Amino acid sequence: MSEVIRLEKLTKTYGRRRGLAGLDLTVAEGEVFGYLGPNGAGKSTTIRLLLDLIRPTDGRALLFGTDSRRAEARLRRRIGYLPGDFTVAPRQRVEQCLAHLAALRGGVPRARIDALAARLDLDLGARVGALSKGNRQKVGLVQALMHRPDLLILDEPTSGLDPLVQQTFLDLIREAKLAGQTVFMSSHVLTEVEAVADRVGMIREGRLVALDTVARLRGRAAHDVEITFVGPADQAGLAALPEVSDLVVDGRTARLRLSGSPDTLIRLLAGHRLARLRVTEPDLEHLFLAHYRTDDTVEASRA
Numbered sequence: 001m002s003e004v005i006r007l008e009k010l011t012k013t014y015g016r017r018r019g020l021a022g023l024d025l026t027v028a029e030g031e032v033f034g035y036l037g038p039n040g041a042g043k044s045t046t047i048r049l050l051l052d053l054i055r056p057t058d059g060r061a062l063l064f065g066t067d068s069r070r071a072e073a074r075l076r077r078r079i080g081y082l083p084g085d086f087t088v089a090p091r092q093r094v095e096q097c098l099a100h101l102a103a104l105r106g107g108v109p110r111a112r113i114d115a116l117a118a119r120l121d122l123d124l125g126a127r128v129g130a131l132s133k134g135n136r137q138k139v140g141l142v143q144a145l146m147h148r149p150d151l152l153i154l155d156e157p158t159s160g161l162d163p164l165v166q167q168t169f170l171d172l173i174r175e176a177k178l179a180g181q182t183v184f185m186s187s188h189v190l191t192e193v194e195a196v197a198d199r200v201g202m203i204r205e206g207r208l209v210a211l212d213t214v215a216r217l218r219g220r221a222a223h224d225v226e227i228t229f230v231g232p233a234d235q236a237g238l239a240a241l242p243e244v245s246d247l248v249v250d251g252r253t254a255r256l257r258l259s260g261s262p263d264t265l266i267r268l269l270a271g272h273r274l275a276r277l278r279v280t281e282p283d284l285e286h287l288f289l290a291h292y293r294t295d296d297t298v299e300a301s302r303a
C-alpha cells in the first residue's frame with residue numbers, strides 16, 4: 001500500500017517558539033488517521049505545513065510522494081481541506097459559496113452538494129454571515145468532501161457540531177474510507193476519533209508521544225465496575241477473579257477494575273441479587289498516555 005502522507009523530521013519554529021520538533025510520521029492509502037493533542041500541541045502547524053500554507057524550518061512533508069512545497073494544482077485537487085478556522089465571505093448564500101468552491105475544484109455535480117447538505121441538515125439558501133458556528137462548520141465539511149478527494153485533511157472537524165450531526169459526520173468518514181479515500185483528522189479528544197480511526201497519534205509540545213492502532217488500544221482497555229449487592233458484598237468471590245484488580249469494598253458496594261472478558265464476573269454475579277450495576281467505559285486517552293509515556297518521551301518533550 002502506498003504512502004499518502006510522509007513527514008520526515010518535520011520542524012517548525014516560530015521565532016524562539018517551537019511549533020513542531022522533528023516529526024516523523026506516515027499515513028497509508030485508505031487509512032483513517034486520528035491526530036490528537038491538546039491546545040497548542042502543533043496539530044494545525046502540521047496540517048499547514050502539509051498543505052504548504054507555511055514552510056518548514058527543517059525536514060519535509062510529502063503528499064502522494066511529492067514534497068508539499070512542489071505540489072501543483074493537479075495534486076492539490078486530490079485533497080479536501082477543512083481548516084480549523086473555516087471562514088468565507090459573509091454576504092454570499094451557502095449555495096453560491098459552494099458553487100464557487102466547486103468550480104475551483106474542477107466542478108462538482110449539484111446533486112452531490114444537495115445530498116451532502118441534506119444529510120448534514122444545512123440550509124443552502126442561508127446567508128453565510130447569518131450562520132451559527134456549527135452551521136458554518138457544515139459548509140466547511142461539504143466543501144472538503146464534495147469532490148470526493150483522495151485525501152481528506154480535516155482540522156478539528158467536529159468542533160461546534162451537535163451530537164447528531166457528529167454521528168452523520170462519522171458516517172461520512174466511514175463512507176470515505178469504504179471508497180478508498182485517506183483521512184487525516186485532528187482532534188482534542190480520542191473518543192471523537194476512535195469510532196472511525198484505524199490509527200491514532202498524539203502530539204504534545206510539537207513531538208509525537210504516542211502512536212498505535214485503535215484495535216490494539218481497545219484490546220488493552222479496562223472497565224471500571226461498581227456493583228451494589230442486595231445482601232453482603234461478595235468480596236472474596238470478586239478478589240478471586242483473575243480479571244479483577246483495584247477492588248475496594250464499601251458496605252454493600254464493590255468497586256473494581258475489570259480487564260479482558262466480563263464472562264467470569266457475570267457468572268459470579270448471577271449467583272447474587274444486585275441492587276445496582278454500573279460499568280464505565282474506559283478512558284482511552286488516559287490509557288493511551290499511560291501505556292506510551294516512557295521516560296524517553298517525557299524527557300524529549302522537556303528538552
Ligand SMILES: Nc1ncnc2c1ncn2[C@@H]1O[C@H](COP(=O)(O)OP(=O)(O)OP(=O)(O)O)[C@@H](O)[C@H]1O
Binds near residue numbers: 017037041043044
Ligand atoms: N503564527 C504563529 N506565530 C507564533 N507562534 C505560533 C504561530 N502559530 C502557532 N504558533 C505556536 O505553535 C504552537 C503550536 O500551535 P498549533 O496551532 O499548531 O497547535 P494546535 O495543536 O493546532 O492547537 P489548537 O488545538 O489550539 O488549535 C503553539 O505554541 C502556538 O502558540
